[in-house]
Amino acid sequence: MVWKQYQQHAPTINNGQRTGILEHPHFVDAAGFDYAAQQAIQRAQIIVERICNAPQNGMEEMQRVVKNLDRLSDTLCIVIDLAEFLRNAHPDPLLLDAANKAYTDLCTYMNTLNTDTRIHKVLAQVLDNKDIVARFTPDEHAAAIVFLRDFEKSGIHLPDAERSQFVELSDRIIQLGREFIQRNPRGITQVKIPKQDLDGVGQSLSHTVNPKDGHAYLSTSSMDCQLVLKYAKNDNVRKQVYESLNSANKESVMILEWLMQTRAELATLVGQPSYADLQLQDKMAKNPVNVDAFLRTLLKHQSPTSENDINILQNTKQNHLGLSTPPTVNAWDRDYYMHLHSMTQPRLSPSLPYFTVGSTIRGLSRLFERLYGVHFEATHMQAGESWHEDVRKLNVICEKEGNIGTIYCDLFGRPGKTTNAAHYTIRTSRRIDNDDQDNDIHYAFTHRHVSPNQFLPPTPLEHLATSVKGRSGRYQLPVIALTCDFGTGGKGGLLSMFEIETLFHEMGHAMHSMLGRTDFHNVSGTRCATDFVELPSILMERFVSHPKVLPLFVDDDDSGCGVSSGAVDAYLQQRQRFSGIEINNQVLMSMVDQQYHSIQQQQASPSSPATIALWHQLQDEVGLFPSVPGTMWPVQFGHLFGYGAGYYSYLFDRTLAQRVWDRCFANDPLDREKGQAFRDQVLKWGGARDPWHCVANVLGDEDGERIVNGDEQAMRTVGDWGIDM
Structure with missing residues (x-):
């Protein structure tokens, strides 16, 4: 009923005019996608020329270089991000094709910018000028460093011949990655x-x-x-x-070998010991030695839980087979004996009363109001703004600042829609009143007469800029979309506990986007280190089960009805069953990812692939089940391509979230002081502050002091905190 009420309070207005999808004026039909992409490229080209001409246009223009780089990135990302979302969510095949083309064209253009030596040279000059850097705001300095690192990761500092080699290796990695993901890797079909x-x-x-x-x-x-x-x-x-x-054909093994070796070659080319070193330099972990320290410490901390889980499986197998001594539990025994043991435990209802989609959104709004002083307001959509009848639009209202952003909710499954729950950035926050775009033509084409009216396309979203109470200037407010794959029965029926946790998780990302409103687009919201970005979302999952949070989901009209935490506690007990095995497996996979991407440059060997030997070695060293000769599961480990030395991140953020919960919210999850501290010390910074400082300041005291330096000891400390959820 609550979700239907959201619909009743959010009618689509039809005043004879159609706005574009998600309020982008060009995304009205398929032709508009190409027009938006080409217009973005045209405006971007002008900004590029302005940046490149900055040294000859004086100190004031040099001081604007980082701002103009951020405008350049935002100009492209506004279309790229929207197209990326729509190609995963829009039901119209014609629009999907148009979104794919716009996305591809703009990404191709952006890749040329990443290797533009002129832009890199000007940025380097800016960062070498102490007077300019001294005037940077924290947001501006963080954005400048991100831009510089992105350039350097693209090999821009290399001589021409080596830069060409870098591009060639990068293209080969993409090709190998696609083959690795798409082909059937098994030797036995x-x-x-x-x-x-x-x-x-x-x-x-x-x-x-x-x-x-x-x-x-x-x-x-x-x-x-x-x-x-x-x-x-x-x-x-x-x-x-x-x-x-778990079989593997020779071709799949060799593709994996070539992928790892090509990445190793790329790292060597840019002067890094390994691909893991290359990827981790701008992460919280900093290097593979620190990641290994975290994983091995976590492994040790979790070993009692893992050993207990194995003992349960051994006892179950022993009793089932009538053996006199505990037997070895093999990899093919795991699922069978986990199931047998589970059949002896209490069975649960898959859903809980009061947890419909609508009541969950309402409860989240109440929770965020208690924690951060923000709440949701359902609002109308103009004709053409939505892409499906199930979509709802929520404005996020801050008690002090007013409207601070928008969340579009597309939560129910349908044919053709991606099944993964996801948080999509549509537009990021940034300050725009100081863009100085009226001078783009003047500084881009110095000494040439060019009419802005004839050449410069209008900024499509300028009309959406707004002032924010308590802040000077005008801002582009953040817009995000949340997608889930809930059953259509969920529109009026009950969600499972897994679905509720999924919605909490994605709303954790949403709050990061809404509250991380920096002046620079490239460091706002969830644009932060990949081993930090999951902390707010994983933390949110913990709130679901607390007895003080559950009543927030009950309608005020449900006179005296409370929500018993017994069913939630039973669910949590069931979820924690064999969690030691699950965490051990995640550590093993993270170590495989690290070891593979720490391989030194060498020739791939068909006769004795290094990836196979490492896999079996790690299984026997770290895993809970003996390795099985002839198997090669990592050829199915698609995240080796997508995450590339970053798979540890989810475990790392689970550990951080556990500590923040225990120290700040476990006793009182509605504590406004603690919520405000998490907002002020973590969420509001986006990616503009060292995340180690963010977490250290929230934890405070001894915990904060032990991790604030973000070194190997800090990683060991985090690993020793462990995961109990």
Whole structure:
């Protein structure tokens, strides 16, 4: 009912005019996407020329270089980010194609800017000028460093020949990455099993049985094999299926080898010991030695929990088989004996009363008002602003500053929509009244007469700029979209606890975007270090289960109805079941990622691939189950390409979130003083402040002192805090 009320209070206005999707005036139809992209490129080219001419136009122009770089980035990202979102969410195939083309064209153009030596040279001159740097605001200095590092990661400081080699290696990495993600890596694509050996699986696999020979034929790309691992009583069958699922063909292994070696070659080219060193230099971790220190300390801290989980599986297997001594639990035993043990535990209802989508959004609004002094207000959308009838628009209202941003909620599944829950940045915060765009033509084309009216396209979103109470100037307010894949029954039905946590998680990102309103687009909101960005969202998950938070989800009209925390506690107990095994597996995967990306430059070897040897070595050194000869799971580890030496980040932020929760919110999750401190010390900075200082200031006292330097000891300290959630 609450979500329907949001709809009633947010009608689409039809006044005979159509605005563009998400209020972008050009995104009205497919043709508008290309027009928006070309207009962005035209304006960007003018800003580029202005930046490159800055040294000859005097000190004042040099002082504006970082601001103009930020404008340049924002000009492109406004279209890129919106196109990226729509190509994952819009139901119209024509618009999807248009969004894809706009996205590709602008990314191609942006890649040329990343290798523009003229821009890099001017930025370097600015940062070498102590007088200019001394006048930087914290936001401005942070943005300047981010721009410089982005240039250097693109090999811009290299001589021409080596820069060409850098581009060639980068293109090869993208090609290898696509092959790594897209191809079927398994050496065995189908498993043949006699029907009588599927005892325990029930009728779930009856569709796979060939009546002529009485065998089931299971594709290793389907979920059928997972059912065998979980339910099949026959140990040999589970082993056969496990080995097949984790098999690898030679081509996939070699693609992985070439991907790692090419990345190693790229790192060597830019003077870094390894690709991990290259990627981590601007992260909280700083280098792979520190990541290893964190992971190994965390592994040690969690070992009692992991060992207890293994003991449970050993006892379950021992009792099930009637053995006199605890047996070895193999990799193919894990799911089966976890299931057997779980069947002896209390079973839970998948949903809780009062947790519909609408009541959850309402509860979040009340929670944020208690913590940060902000709440949601449903608002109308103009004709053409939305992309589907299920979309809702929420303005975020601060008690002191007024309207500070907008959240579009697209929360229900539909055909063609991506199934992953996600937070999409549509527009970031930045100050715009000091853009000085009227002088772009003058400084871009010095000594030439060019009419702005004939050449310079208008800024499409200038009309959306607004003043903010308590701040000087006018601002582009942040706009984000949240997407989930909740069942359509959720519009009036109940969400599962997993879905509730998912919504809390994504709203954690949303608050980071709304409250991290810096003057510079490139360091606002969630544009921060990748091993810091998940902290606010993971922290939000903890609030779901606290007894003081649950009543916020109950309608005021539900006279006296309270929400029992018993069902929530039972759910948390179930979720923590075998959490030691889960965390150990995440540590193992993080170590694989680090080890692979620390490989030194060398020739890929078909006869003895380094990736296979490292995988089995780490399984036996770190893992809880003995390695299985002939298997090579990492060829399925797609995050090796996408995260590239950063997979540890989620574990790292889980650990930080655990500590912040324990120190600040566990006793009273509605403590306004603690909430305001988290807003002021973490969220409001976006990526404009050293995240170690942000976390240290929130924790304070001894914890803060031990981590504020962000060194190897700090990483060990975080690892030793552990994860209990």
